[in-house]
Structure formats: structure tokens, C-alpha cells
Amino acid sequence: MNTPRARAMLFMGRRSHQSHAPHKHSPPAVANDLVISTVDENSGIAMLTMNRPPANSLSLEMNEALCYSLKTVEANPKIQSVILSSTNPKIFSAGLDITELVAPDNDRLPRFWNSLQQVYIDLYGSRLATVAAIQGHAPAAGCFLAMSCDYRVMSEGDTNNDIKKKHVPTIGLNETQLGIAAPPWMGQLLVRTIGFRQAELALALGTLFPPEQALSIGLVDDIVPHQQVESGDHKLVDLLPSQIKDQAQNSLLQKAYTQAQIYAKIPPQARVASKMVTREEHIFRMIAKRDEDTQHFCGFVTQKAVQKNLTAYVEALKNKSAKK
């Protein structure tokens, strides 16, 4: 598997591990709704906007839509950078769709986990420069999505004095707070992003970091104030569908776009080769343990005690939302 050809295929955007491929070349039926794809060949920049209300949680279909949309953009040789964003101004992604885990179907559960593994392989190993524009909360697998990108910009949130309007997003791998552990490849991604000691602390405590703290430990690369700008000063805005055009005129997407431009100007071969230096070993290590990882996940989730906890957790989420 870890041959020069396999490595090249991985980073040239072709799947090198076909047996787990969740989809072939036809689009998942709802891909266009779940992930809105905007492509600007003139600038070489595309945007993938997650659009799965209410929380952009990652279901099997959402994972497949993310992989499909990314692969489609990657196949366009004129595109060098992609921005990953959300239609929800308060939630980047709430992580795994917990309902996938409750009373799961025996056939669907391993496919669901494989689809998440594939998101990691495709996004972390993308030939494109990837910029996460994190406007809202990014807990657990939401943080994982952001960490799989090359660069993370986060909104400071709305620090309005009016408590009702106040919204400060957080990011982190908070799994232990839910009584579970992040899978090793996800935990290792945190180690690689913020360093051993900070990750050891954050993983054990399940810390969710507000923007300034996330910046100070290197979990995000930049933070921007929550504010509208007069108008989008980039062509991508003109191409965006109406439901996300307003969001494109905020300072977060402006910053993400500027960073995407910086990446797009680097000679692609050199940029991709340097990305391989830091990422390929991690990806191949995960692929080698992929089946074991799936078995562990399915075995864990289907335990009676875990099912009981999961059911209670989903109920609590729904009750919280109903009380608003």
C-alpha cells in the first residue's frame, strides 16, 4: 500500500483504497443539497459549504457528499484551493450525527464509520489547499473536519453585551465529556496540530476552546472579529447561490479567501509534495488499521450500556433544543 504509486494516487486525489470506497463516480442523490459547491476557475478557488440543518452533523450521506464534492472539485485542474464553510452561522459542524449510533442497523453502522474514515483520507490527503472557515461551534468530529484542513480561520463570535445575542463558538475534541474517546487517528490529529502536552490535556479533559484560546494553542491559525464588510471583494461572492451570499460578505470568509489566494499562488507540485512530507505517513498508518478501527467502533457502539447512554444523550439534546 505504501508504495510511491499509492502515495501519488492518494495526493493526486484518486482513491487508493478502493475496497472501502463508499461510492463510485455517480453523485450521492442529495450531494448537491448537503454540500453546496461553488467554483471560481479564474481565481483557482472553490468553496464547499456544508448545508445539513440543523447542525451539519455527519451522517453517512453527509460524509459521502463531502467526499464526492471534494473529489469533484479536485478533478478540476484549474482549482488549487478550497474553502470549507457552513450555511449555519452558529454551527460549523456538530460532529458525528449521534442518531446514526442509536439502535444502529448492522449493515449501515460499518458503512457509516467507513464513510467518516474516507472523509479523513480524502480531506487530510487532498491535493488542494484546504481552508476551514469556522463561523460557529466545531465540537468532536466538527473539530476533526477543521483539523483535516491546511489552515483554520475562526470567527470570534458575537460578543454582544445583550446575552440573548451573544454567541461565542468553541472548538475541540470533547469526546471524553460524553464518556467516549476519540478514535486514535482523530486524537493523533490533535497531537499533530497543537503538540503533545496541550493535546494530552485537551483530550483527557475534553476541552472545548473559545476562539482566543484556540488561537493561543495553535488549534486555529487566525481569528477574525464578527462583522460584516461592505461588500465581498472577491469574485467568488458573485458566484455564490443566494442562500449563502450574505455570509460571504463577512470578515471570516474574506480572511479565508485571502488565505486561499495565498495558497493558490504557490506552485502546486511543490505545495503538494510538502504536504505529503507531513501527512502521508499518518494517513497510511490509519489505512493499515482501517478494518480494526471499524470493528472496534461497531463493537463499542452496540454495547448495551453505550446504547443506553446514547439514547439518553440524544433525548437531552432534543429537550435542550425544545426548551429554546
Ligand SMILES: CCCCCCCCCCCC/C=C/CC(=O)SCCNC(=O)CCNC(=O)[C@H](O)C(C)(C)COP(=O)(O)OP(=O)(O)OC[C@H]1O[C@@H](n2cnc3c(N)ncnc32)[C@H](O)[C@@H]1OP(=O)(O)O
Ligand atoms: C454519552 C454519549 C456516548 C456516545 C458513545 C459513542 C460511541 C462512539 C465511539 C467512538 C466514536 C468517537 C467519535 C466521536 C466523534 C463525534 O463527533 S461524537 C458527536 C459529538 N458531538 C456532540 O456531542 C455535539 C452535540 N451538540 C451540541 O453540543 C450542540 O448542539 C452545539 C454546541 C453543536 C450547538 O448548540 P446549539 O446552537 O444550542 O444547538 P442545539 O439546540 O443544541 O442543536 C440544534 C439541533 O441540532 C441537533 N444536534 C446537535 N448536535 C447533533 C449531533 N451531533 N447529532 C445529531 N443532531 C444534533 C439537536 O438535537 C437540535 O435538533 P432539533 O432542533 O431538536 O431537531
